[in-house]
Amino acid sequence: xxxLLRSAKNLGFYxxxxxxxxxxxxxxxxxxxxxSWTDSFTLAASFGLPxxxxxxxxxxxxxxxPLRDEHLLKALxxxxxAAFVSGVLWLRVAGYLLPERLTPNLMPMFAxxxxxxxxxVALHYVYLTxxxxxxxxxxxxEARVLAREAELKALKAQINPHFxxxxxxxxxxxxxxxxAQAREMCIRLSDFLRNTLRLGEKESIPFGEELAxxxxxxxxxxxxxxxxxxVERHIDPHCEGCSVPPLLLQPLIENSVKHGIAGxxxxxxxxxxxSCDNGSLRVTVENDFDPDSPAPRKTGMGLANVRNRLAAxxxxxxxxxxxxxxxxxxxxxxxxxxxxxx
Amino acid sequence: xxxxxxxxxxDEELARRVLREFLSNEADIEVIGECANGFDAVKVIAEEHPxxxxxxxxxxxxxxxxxxxxxxxxxxxxxxxxxDTYAMKAFDAHAVDYLLKPFNRDRFETALARxxxxxxxxxxxxxxxxxxxxxxxxxxxxxxxxxxxxxxxSKVSIIPVDKLDYVQAQDDYVELHSQKKSYLKQQTISSLExxxxxxxxxRIHRSSIVNIERVNKIEPYTKDSRIAIxxxxxxxxxxxxxxxxxxxxxxxxx
Numbered sequence: 001x002x003x004l005l006r007s008a009k010n011l012g013f014y015x016x017x018x019x020x021x022x023x024x025x026x027x028x029x030x031x032x033x034x035x036s037w038t039d040s041f042t043l044a045a046s047f048g049l050p051x052x053x054x055x056x057x058x059x060x061x062x063x064x065x066p067l068r069d070e071h072l073l074k075a076l077x078x079x080x081x082a083a084f085v086s087g088v089l090w091l092r093v094a095g096y097l098l099p100e101r102l103t104p105n106l107m108p109m110f111a112x113x114x115x116x117x118x119x120x121v122a123l124h125y126v127y128l129t130x131x132x133x134x135x136x137x138x139x140x141x142e143a144r145v146l147a148r149e150a151e152l153k154a155l156k157a158q159i160n161p162h163f164x165x166x167x168x169x170x171x172x173x174x175x176x177x178x179x180a181q182a183r184e185m186c187i188r189l190s191d192f193l194r195n196t197l198r199l200g201e202k203e204s205i206p207f208g209e210e211l212a213x214x215x216x217x218x219x220x221x222x223x224x225x226x227x228x229x230x231v232e233r234h235i236d237p238h239c240e241g242c243s244v245p246p247l248l249l250q251p252l253i254e255n256s257v258k259h260g261i262a263g264x265x266x267x268x269x270x271x272x273x274x275s276c277d278n279g280s281l282r283v284t285v286e287n288d289f290d291p292d293s294p295a296p297r298k299t300g301m302g303l304a305n306v307r308n309r310l311a312a313x314x315x316x317x318x319x320x321x322x323x324x325x326x327x328x329x330x331x332x333x334x335x336x337x338x339x340x341x342x
Numbered sequence: 343x344x345x346x347x348x349x350x351x352x353d354e355e356l357a358r359r360v361l362r363e364f365l366s367n368e369a370d371i372e373v374i375g376e377c378a379n380g381f382d383a384v385k386v387i388a389e390e391h392p393x394x395x396x397x398x399x400x401x402x403x404x405x406x407x408x409x410x411x412x413x414x415x416x417x418x419x420x421x422x423x424x425x426d427t428y429a430m431k432a433f434d435a436h437a438v439d440y441l442l443k444p445f446n447r448d449r450f451e452t453a454l455a456r457x458x459x460x461x462x463x464x465x466x467x468x469x470x471x472x473x474x475x476x477x478x479x480x481x482x483x484x485x486x487x488x489x490x491x492x493x494x495x496s497k498v499s500i501i502p503v504d505k506l507d508y509v510q511a512q513d514d515y516v517e518l519h520s521q522k523k524s525y526l527k528q529q530t531i532s533s534l535e536x537x538x539x540x541x542x543x544x545r546i547h548r549s550s551i552v553n554i555e556r557v558n559k560i561e562p563y564t565k566d567s568r569i570a571i572x573x574x575x576x577x578x579x580x581x582x583x584x585x586x587x588x589x590x591x592x593x594x595x596x
Contacts, residue, residue: 162400165424166354169443173356176363224354262353263402265379290402292489292500 002059003127015052022048039102046097047090047109054086054113055120062124083117147312148203160254163221170224185223192216199246207274207281208240214253214272221257228267229257239276242337245309251302252285252331260287260329280317281337286330303331310335343370346461349390350376351383351409352398352422357443361396361422364450370458380404381498387413388496393461396441399423404491404498412493418460420453486539490518492525499525503542507556508578509534511549522574544591546570546584554591 004010026044029035035043061082065075087110098104167189174182195213199205222229256270268288275282303322310318310333319334348371350361358376365371374390377383381403387395395417399406406421421440438460439453490501507519511531518525535545545551556572560580563569568580570588580588 162424165443166357169360169424170354170356172444173360173363177356177359224356226355262400265353265381265402292403292502 002056004056015049018048018052042099043102043104047094050093050097051090051113051116054090055117057086058082058117058121058124062121062128066128067125079118079121083114083121086117087113160258162258163254166224167220174223181223185220188216188220188223192220196247196250202246204243205246206240207242207244210244210246210249211235211240211274213247214249217250217253218257218270225257225261225267228264229261230267230269232269232271234271234273234275236275239274239281239337241339242276242281243339244281244335245313248306248309248333249283249285251306252333255302256285256287256329260289263290263293264288276337279337281333281335283333284330285333286328288327289329291327306331306333345370345372346394346458347372347374347390347392348394348396349374349383349386349392349417350396351378351380351401351406352376352396353378353401354398357398357422360444364447368454371454380406380409383409384412384493384498385496387417388493392417394418394420394457396420396422404500408491412491412498418457420457487537490527490534492518492527494525501525503538506543507553507572507574508576509551510578519576541591541595544584544587546578546580546588548581550578552578554588554595557588560585560588 004014022041022044025048026037026040029040029043030037033040058079061078065071065078067075090113091106091110094109167185171182171185171189174185192213195216199209199213218229218231253270253272261268261270271284271286273282273284273286303320307320310320314335317334317336319332321332321334323330323332348365350358350365350373352358352361355378358378362373362376365373371394374392375386377386379402383395383397384404386392387409395413397406397409397419399421400423401409404412406423410419418438420438422443423440424443439456441449441453487503489503490506492499492501501518501520505520507521509519509531510517512526514528514530515526516529516531516534518527531545531549531551535543535551538551542555543551543553552570552572556574558571558573560568560570563579566582568585570578570580572578
């Protein structure tokens with residue numbers, strides 16, 4: 001339904017607005033001819049008020065014929081035809097309304113009618129375009145809010161109770177063995193939790209901060225696993241400025257520990273590589289695992305989250321590939337490296 | 343009073359040290375050793391016959407339930423775990439006790455008192471549950487065994503279910519066939535059947551279960567029975583109800 005017809009108030013304002021040109025036309029008629037005031041007003045109103053309503057009709061046609069390059073001619077012809085028909089109908093209606101003694105020259109009226117109709121078409125298109133862009137902005141904001149909520153939910157789900165309870169148990173063990181190390185472990189664990197919460201709230205962080213978080217995590221796990229957990233890092237320092245979603249890497253490292261190292265009697269190595277070239281950041285997380293322990297069937301909530309978040313942010317430019325060989329598991333991440341600015 | 347011989351099984355050194363520290367004050371307990379993985383645990387338990395085992399659940403090679411499955415009913419077992427909703431249900435019902443990490447000395451003493459009672463009373467508890475059933479209780483619903491563990495003396499074999507071809511019942515045992523080898527395990531065929539994914543394994547006869555992917559063809563045998571021929575040439579009898587289950591499964595898969 002036409003927005004002006006949705007409420008009586010809107011329609012009222014619209015018709016009152018039309019009174020301005022009607023009064024102006026009446027005055028012009030009175031001053032430029034011998035017509036009386038009554039005749040001038042009758043004439044202006046009989047033509048003006050019906051036309052106010054005719055000028056609302058392009059709404060429907062404009063909505064049916066959105067302005068696109070390939071349809072421009074079709075739209076133009078349709079509107080011209082509609083203008084012609086409206087013009088004829090309008091003059092007939094006005095003819096009924098006019099007292100018989102008034103016989104204005106219809107040709108210039110008709111021409112003016114066509115022009116006003118086309119003006120109305122243009123205004124309707126402007127209105128529709130503004131509405132469409134408002135809608136697009138609203139939808140984009142909605143999508144952002146949804147994506148953000150999804151991320152937060154994902155992050156909350158990732159705080160792993162196993163990890164937490166095992167750490168607390170290690171601390172409990174250390175209190176009587178080595179109280180200084182127990183305190184150190186408390187501090188490392190607190191650092192990790194604090195950073196997880198702090199970084200999780202942000203939309204983007206420099207890759208360097210994500211690496212620092214991963215290092216804190218690994219420092220905690222090192223206390224639990226001792227020499228069973230070995231880490232090799234090859235990080236190009238240039239990458240540390242790349243902007244990444246927070247906790248992108250951490251769940252992958254956690255998976256490596258949980259599904260890889262923890263299942264190996266003699267432990268294993270986590271290899272973390274990062275390089276950046278041609279504006280993209282390439283990160284690889286590789287770990288050994290026990291070939292006798294088949295991967296759990298519901299693999300990687302964490303991995304699915306990483307994948308979804310990359311897709312939401314970068315579309316086709318973000319990639320997350322998994323490669324599994326006999327005894328090693330590798331995840332390759334590829335994402336655009338946008339310099340961090342905040 | 344005889345000493346209780348206890349074994350500590352946990353893959354984390356610090357966790358083992360907590361138990362050792364708590365046990366060191368107990369005059370009637372002797373710690374005979376520590377194991378860092380399930381394989382070692384099964385081996386040491388078979389050789390040393392401890393009275394009491396503190397058993398971690400999440401471990402490399404064999405997890406706590408698999409160890410329990412393989413060691414038989416003799417030792418009293420106290421599970422030690424960080425967090426596992428389903429497992430806790432199982433413990434509540436059937437284990438001597440379980441300790442949730444981290445635990446304090448009071449909680450530890452309670453568990454130890456229960457274990458003492460169990461060890462000192464010569465008769466095993468009347469309502470003992472088959473370890474396999476306990477393991478099933480500990481699995482999340484709709485989740486089937488990923489692998490089967492078998493012990494021969496102190497040697498442990500792990501058979502991933504994807505590599506299991508077929509199973510035949512032999513009295514109280516099941517004979518598992520995988521990659522041209524066979525393994526004997528003390529378990530009923532029904533309890534094994536319920537642990538396996540019914541989309542992959544079907545009970546084709548009172549005494550056999552087959553991996554559907556190994557079946558090559560099915561041929562008539564007598565008026566009422568058929569015979570399944572596997573890709574490796576093995577022939578297995580198929581009963582009438584087994585044939586119905588097999589065709590239902592095959593239709594469901596296509």
